Amino acid sequence: MKECSCIFCKIANGEIPSTTLYEDKDFRVILDLGPAARGHALLIPKEHYADLFDLDESLAARAIVTAKRVALKIKNALGATGFNLVQNNGEDAGQTVFHFHMHLIPRYPDDHAGIAWNPGKADQEDMEEIKRLVDEQ
Numbered sequence: 001m002k003e004c005s006c007i008f009c010k011i012a013n014g015e016i017p018s019t020t021l022y023e024d025k026d027f028r029v030i031l032d033l034g035p036a037a038r039g040h041a042l043l044i045p046k047e048h049y050a051d052l053f054d055l056d057e058s059l060a061a062r063a064i065v066t067a068k069r070v071a072l073k074i075k076n077a078l079g080a081t082g083f084n085l086v087q088n089n090g091e092d093a094g095q096t097v098f099h100f101h102m103h104l105i106p107r108y109p110d111d112h113a114g115i116a117w118n119p120g121k122a123d124q125e126d127m128e129e130i131k132r133l134v135d136e137q
């Protein structure tokens with residue numbers, strides 16, 4: 001473990017109790033204490049990575065496969081009619097715990113979970129500029 005003071009390191013490694021839906025050598029999936037909807041869970045790697053950009057690539061691949069499998073179990077168990085996978089990186093994106101995690105959020109009719117953004121209006125010139133800037137990376 002790289003950062004022992006981190007709360008998700010402690011939860012993922014079982015030092016702090018949690019309601020665990022799934023666990024293997026790399027991940028723990030727990031119920032979120034502030035759920036957006038019933039069954040809202042968090043997939044947390046046992047190793048500390050601050051965010052997506054810090055995350056080991058092979059672990060990232062295993063994270064999405066594990067998220068898919070556990071999401072399906074949650075969906076079937078709770079009769080969810082939709083599902084959001086949400087993953088925040090950085091304070092400006094709403095990240096509050098700086099240990100990589102994925103939100104697994106089952107959705108139901110009229111659940112008012114409020115996972116949305118305000119669509120803007122795309123500008124063709126700006127889209128071309130964005131493409132040019134990304135291509136340069």
Ligand code: AMP
Binds near residue numbers: 034094
């Ligand atoms: P984020 O805002 O993407 O960093 O998400 C952090 C999430 O962790 C929030 O949804 C919190 O409700 C959740 N959370 C924080 N502490 C705990 C905890 N001890 N057990 C379960 N969920 C937690």
Ligand code: ZN
Binds near residue numbers: 007008049098
């Ligand atoms: Zn951590």
